[in-house]
Amino acid sequence: xxxxxxxxxxxxxxxxxxxxxxxxxxxxxxxxxxxxxxxxxxxxxxxxxxxxxxxxxxxxxxxxxxxxxxxxxxxxxxxxxxxxxxxxxxxxxxxxxxxxxxxxxxxxxxxxxxxxxxxxxxxxxxxxxxxxxxxxxxxxxxxxxxxxxxxxxxxxxxxxxxxxxxxxxxxxxxxxxxxxxxxxxxxxxxxxxxxxxxxxxxxxxxxxxxxxxxxxxxxxxxxxxxxxxxxxxxxxxxxxxxxxxxxxxxxxxxxxxxxxxxxxxx
Numbered sequence: 686x687x688x689x690x691x692x693x694x695x696x697x698x699x700x701x702x703x704x705x706x707x708x709x710x711x712x713x714x715x716x717x718x719x720x721x722x723x724x725x726x727x728x729x730x731x732x733x734x735x736x737x738x739x740x741x742x743x744x745x746x747x748x749x750x751x752x753x754x755x756x757x758x759x760x761x762x763x764x765x766x767x768x769x770x771x772x773x774x775x776x777x778x779x780x781x782x783x784x785x786x787x788x789x790x791x792x793x794x795x796x797x798x799x800x801x802x803x804x805x806x807x808x809x810x811x812x813x814x815x816x817x818x819x820x821x822x823x824x825x826x827x828x829x830x831x832x833x834x835x836x837x838x839x840x841x842x843x844x845x846x847x848x849x850x851x852x853x854x855x856x857x858x859x860x861x862x863x864x865x866x867x868x869x870x871x872x873x874x875x876x877x878x879x880x881x882x883x884x885x886x887x888x889x890x891x892x893x894x895x896x897x898x899x900x901x902x903x904x905x906x907x908x909x910x911x912x913x914x915x916x917x918x919x920x921x922x923x924x925x926x927x928x929x930x931x932x933x934x935x936x937x938x939x940x941x942x943x944x945x946x947x948x949x950x951x
Contacts (some may be wrong), residue, residue, distance in 0.1 A: 804851030
């Protein structure tokens with residue numbers, strides 16, 4: 686059967702997806718609108734095999750990612766995937782929904798970033814203001830969606846959920862992502878130099894406090910998105926987080942839920 690294809694670029698990393706169902710391809714192109722293109726060179730390829738609706742795909746309830754020789758295997762109840770780390774090609778079996786491919790893309794991006802130690806995916810909102818990017822990290826309920834919703838008109842939203850931070854030529858950049866949170870609004874496909882990371886805390890007033898570097902690293906690590914059961918890559922992710930804290934200011938932003946919090950962001 687002839688496969689159709691589209692390419693999806695996030696954070697400067699390009700993935701090609703092959704599908705046989707035209708309706709599913711249209712859904713992908715609509716979901717990743719602004720992040721698709723016609724790149725010839727790719728960093729990874731996946732062929733998607735669609736399972737019939739209601740057909741169990743995996744026995745795993747929670748996401749599981751592990752290495753099996755040169756293959757990476759990804760499992761969750763709604764998808765089963767494998768990816769060859771050398772050929773950069775893989776297959777996904779899933780039903781015709783957008784959430785499974787979203788999760789697979791996040792996983793493979795975390796593996797590529799961890800292997801190269803070039804950056805991180807963070808549970809964080811991020812935005813560009815005056816040509817500089819700012820990340821707002823925190824655990825669930827810390828206020829990522831709130832701070833994104835309160836952004837003034839001169840702010841361009843990169844994401845309200847999953848921030849893509851990558852180092853290029855010794856400088857960190859934040860990139861827009863199509864991965865959405867409660868706002869259900871994809872970020873803009875642009876990038877800017879990363880000026881600061883703010884660890885969010887809700888309070889009765891608005892202020893920014895310096896925090897010790899060790900505390901900053903711990904807070905940042907709590908926001909890192911990583912799935913693989915692999916000790917070597919975990920070490921690399923830890924190193925990447927510590928390096929970011931060395932190079933980029935990480936501070937605590939305590940804010941009341943109103944737009945005045947943005948007065949503190951230059």
